[in-house]
Amino acid sequence: MHLVHVWIQWLVVHIDQWGYPGIFILMMLESTVVPVPSELVMPPAGYNSALGHMSMVVAILVGTLGCVAGASINYAVAYFLGRPFFMKYGKYFLCPPHKFEKMEKFFIRHGDFGTFTGRLIFGVRHLISFPAGLAKMNFAKFAAYTAVGSGLWCTVLAVIGWWIGKASAGKSEQELDALYMLWGKRAGYIAAAVCVVMIVVYSWRQRQKKLAAAASAN
Numbered sequence: 001m002h003l004v005h006v007w008i009q010w011l012v013v014h015i016d017q018w019g020y021p022g023i024f025i026l027m028m029l030e031s032t033v034v035p036v037p038s039e040l041v042m043p044p045a046g047y048n049s050a051l052g053h054m055s056m057v058v059a060i061l062v063g064t065l066g067c068v069a070g071a072s073i074n075y076a077v078a079y080f081l082g083r084p085f086f087m088k089y090g091k092y093f094l095c096p097p098h099k100f101e102k103m104e105k106f107f108i109r110h111g112d113f114g115t116f117t118g119r120l121i122f123g124v125r126h127l128i129s130f131p132a133g134l135a136k137m138n139f140a141k142f143a144a145y146t147a148v149g150s151g152l153w154c155t156v157l158a159v160i161g162w163w164i165g166k167a168s169a170g171k172s173e174q175e176l177d178a179l180y181m182l183w184g185k186r187a188g189y190i191a192a193a194v195c196v197v198m199i200v201v202y203s204w205r206q207r208q209k210k211l212a213a214a215a216s217a218n
Helices: 002-030 042-050 056-093 097-118 129-134 139-167 173-217
Strands: none
Touching: 002 042, 002 056, 042 056, 042 139, 056 097, 056 129, 056 139, 097 129, 097 139, 129 139
């Protein structure tokens, strides 16, 4: 646990030093194929906002913009290089054929809305932009869905960091480490729950539209 504490403190200090540009760059990398977990970027930003070193709103906005920038890079790669590129070279940047095909199926199953829900799912969020680019999804719609999904995810993580920062007074290192680890895991559960609700609502609305269209046709 001591190593965990040292690592968390290092992140808190350096996110504070790097400021908003650091958040933007790290979240941009997180949305490409570079293994920079957002769970290690936004909570320290929220923690620093609780201490008055950052603005929570600005940190979330910058983190969201970084996600959109990184996702746009993935989108452009798929848009211009196409499926054969991933089948041949995907394994070199953490997207082997079986993983790419999984993302394709997810995107096909959920349609454009999958770009939004995919941003909330671990193991999917940094790859969902590839099938969107491959399908040549309208870029404005892609950017909007990505921004909303990323903004929600950044908010969940930043609020957790803020809450830990506010709760840090009087807590021992072990208690703070336990809080961080616990809520880091719960962030994924919260996002998954929101994702399920969104999919259900979206599916219901799509079904209602189809029923209405069928009724009009008759």
